[in-house]
Amino acid sequence: MIREPLIFELSAKGKRAFAFPKLDVPANEETIKNLATRKEIEGFPEVSEVEVVRHFTRLSQTNHCVDIGFYPLGSCTMKYNPKINEKVASSPEFLSTHPLAPPEFVQGNLEILKKTEGILAEITGMEAFTLQPSAGAQGELVGMMLIRAYHQEQGNPRKFVLIPDSAHGTNPSSAHICGYQVKEIKSNDKGTIDTEDLAQNMTEEVAALMVTNPNTLGIFENDIKKITQIVHDQGGFVYMDGANMNALTGICRPGDMEVDVIHLNLHKTFSTPHGGGGPGAGPVGVNRKLEPYLPIPVIVKKEERWSLDFNRPQSIGRVRSFFGNFLVVVKALSYVLSLGPEGLQEISEIAVLNSNYIRKSLEQDFHLKYQTPTLHECVFSDKFQREQGIQNIDIAKRLIDFGLHPPTMSFPLIVYGALMIEPTETESKRDLDLFIEAMKQIAKEAKEKPEILKSAPHQSYVRRLDETTAARKPVLRWAAPQSQEGKKE
Amino acid sequence: MYPDDFYYSKDHEWAQVKDDTATVGITDFAQKQLGDVVYVELPKVGTTLEFHQSLGVVESVKAVSDIYSPLSGEVIAVNEELNGSPELINEDSHGKGWIIRLKIKDKSETEKLMSAAEYEKFLEGIED
Numbered sequence: 001m002i003r004e005p006l007i008f009e010l011s012a013k014g015k016r017a018f019a020f021p022k023l024d025v026p027a028n029e030e031t032i033k034n035l036a037t038r039k040e041i042e043g044f045p046e047v048s049e050v051e052v053v054r055h056f057t058r059l060s061q062t063n064h065c066v067d068i069g070f071y072p073l074g075s076c077t078m079k080y081n082p083k084i085n086e087k088v089a090s091s092p093e094f095l096s097t098h099p100l101a102p103p104e105f106v107q108g109n110l111e112i113l114k115k116t117e118g119i120l121a122e123i124t125g126m127e128a129f130t131l132q133p134s135a136g137a138q139g140e141l142v143g144m145m146l147i148r149a150y151h152q153e154q155g156n157p158r159k160f161v162l163i164p165d166s167a168h169g170t171n172p173s174s175a176h177i178c179g180y181q182v183k184e185i186k187s188n189d190k191g192t193i194d195t196e197d198l199a200q201n202m203t204e205e206v207a208a209l210m211v212t213n214p215n216t217l218g219i220f221e222n223d224i225k226k227i228t229q230i231v232h233d234q235g236g237f238v239y240m241d242g243a244n245m246n247a248l249t250g251i252c253r254p255g256d257m258e259v260d261v262i263h264l265n266l267h268k269t270f271s272t273p274h275g276g277g278g279p280g281a282g283p284v285g286v287n288r289k290l291e292p293y294l295p296i297p298v299i300v301k302k303e304e305r306w307s308l309d310f311n312r313p314q315s316i317g318r319v320r321s322f323f324g325n326f327l328v329v330v331k332a333l334s335y336v337l338s339l340g341p342e343g344l345q346e347i348s349e350i351a352v353l354n355s356n357y358i359r360k361s362l363e364q365d366f367h368l369k370y371q372t373p374t375l376h377e378c379v380f381s382d383k384f385q386r387e388q389g390i391q392n393i394d395i396a397k398r399l400i401d402f403g404l405h406p407p408t409m410s411f412p413l414i415v416y417g418a419l420m421i422e423p424t425e426t427e428s429k430r431d432l433d434l435f436i437e438a439m440k441q442i443a444k445e446a447k448e449k450p451e452i453l454k455s456a457p458h459q460s461y462v463r464r465l466d467e468t469t470a471a472r473k474p475v476l477r478w479a480a481p482q483s484q485e486g487k488k489e
Numbered sequence: 490m491y492p493d494d495f496y497y498s499k500d501h502e503w504a505q506v507k508d509d510t511a512t513v514g515i516t517d518f519a520q521k522q523l524g525d526v527v528y529v530e531l532p533k534v535g536t537t538l539e540f541h542q543s544l545g546v547v548e549s550v551k552a553v554s555d556i557y558s559p560l561s562g563e564v565i566a567v568n569e570e571l572n573g574s575p576e577l578i579n580e581d582s583h584g585k586g587w588i589i590r591l592k593i594k595d596k597s598e599t600e601k602l603m604s605a606a607e608y609e610k611f612l613e614g615i616e617d
Contacts, residue, residue: 409551413552471527
């Protein structure tokens with residue numbers, strides 16, 4: 001395959017995409033000088049329009065995405081994004097709304113936001129939502145800020161946040177940024193929270209427990225009511241990372257589990273684009289106790305009109321400009337309304353079924369550390385393959401040769417050599433079977449010709465990259481080679 | 490494999506005690522589990538560490554992990570070489586890949602740590 005050059009390498013002096021017509025009025029140097037003209041950027045690529053279009057089209061063709069194939073990245077819920085969402089969000093009425101338009105001009109948009117807040121509250125059993133956070137991690141931080149604001153008002157913000165070793169990796173970071181020290185809670189041999197360890201660590205100095213449910217092993221915390229009780233008894237809050245909500249929608253509600261605050265990922269459970277296709281959205285839901293602290297403004301109805309309420313003295317303030325990622329919210333609402341309540345229940349049922357189909361089909365070929373039943377994802381490891389010197393990365397890289405995106409690797413840390421697989425509900429049985437067959441062949445290759453795995457991928461645009469050197473000695477900027485042409489100039 | 494004159498923690502740190510100072514690093518088992526180490530976050534000299542307090546972070550191609558202090562005390566030296574050459578932890582985790590040196594506060598804490606023989610036995614019991 002031919003390597004696509006960098007756009008800098010395509011550059012040649014004087015090339016441009018547009019030619020402006022000749023100036024047919026006298027030039028006024030003074031006027032131009034006073035305008036906000038941009039300075040020349042040194043080294044900025046000079047290319048023609050067709051070169052730009054071909055360059056980025058060719059690059060886009062080397063990408064893997066949900067429109068191309070199976071994408072079982074565990075805990076990321078890389079489901080297909082229905083095109084109806086894009087159609088609705090592309091309506092000129094939404095696209096042309098000015099973010100600074102006064103409320104009386106954007107009544108429809110405000111109604112969409114309020115309606116979405118209400119639907120998310122209904123799905124999760126929470127009291128109220130904010131749609132401002134523009135990613136899951138920002139949602140986590142906002143959730144922790146709400147908890148801190150509450151404790152602060154009681155006179156003591158408290159010191160610690162408890163996080164199980166099976167939680168999402170961003171949780172400790174969010175707690176830390178919010179000024180808390182993190183204490184890890186161990187999993188038991190079933191892969192769920194050790195409630196004795198929790199009870200021992202849960203003191204009046206602990207602000208909250210951050211729990212991912214189902215956790216990153218795909219296991220539902222059966223003791224969740226007991227867990228929330230232990231935390232509440234000491235005056236703490238239970239924060240639920242809702243990234244794995246795809247396993248629960250329409251089936252059970254975090255609010256009924258006595259969870260105090262939750263974030264959702266619209267770009268996971270609610271089918272808005274994820275990764276490069278984002279941006280994301282990480283709405284945060286709260287119970288009555290934390291509602292007064294939500295970010296401002298809050299949308300309220302006054303005399304049959306929607307307006308913005310800024311007068312909320314306990315609020316943590318604004319966390320995002322305007323209304324967050326508005327069009328992402330429109331896409332999520334389109335998704336929820338096109339499914340309806342039964343549809344939402346069905347996505348979770350099929351997501352769980354698909355994951356268990358894969359788990360059952362592969363459990364002879366790949367090691368499964370925890371035997372506890374799992375929901376929407378399952379975590380295998382490379383333990384069986386390690387005897388042949390094969391690691392999870394070799395399995396992951398080989399999958400690329402089958403046109404499949406690899407699963408999440410080496411996480412959660414409690415499973416050494418982890419391969420975390422989340423198929424989502426949007427995959428057909430045929431696609432699941434193709435993945436299962438590929439994994440079985442890889443398990444066979446590991447025994448018979450492990451070299452194929454160690455040097456994989458073989459069919460991709462780029463071969464195995466040296467990730468270690470890339471991390472130890474990163475090259476962050478392109479440097480022009482000292483060409484002959486360059487020397488002449 | 491595991492030097493007899495070191496103490497070992499359940500979190501896979503080692504401590505080599507000489508008089509009232511201890512040199513601390515992570516074990517060979519830990520470096521193998523982590524894979525290629527790409528970055529080590531070191532504490533400042535003068536930092537006071539409690540027993541089992543996080544002293545820094547080790548980042549590999551696979552994971553980011555806390556390093557816990559196997560003993561309480563004050564940091565009197567850090568291995569600056571790790572800044573430019575984090576691979577020392579993979580190449581020589583019990584030697585050139587040392588991480589910090591501590592002035593020990595309470596020597597009796599070594600009783601909570603394992604001997605080389607005990608640590609090797611402990612490793613056998615770890616299921617992955």
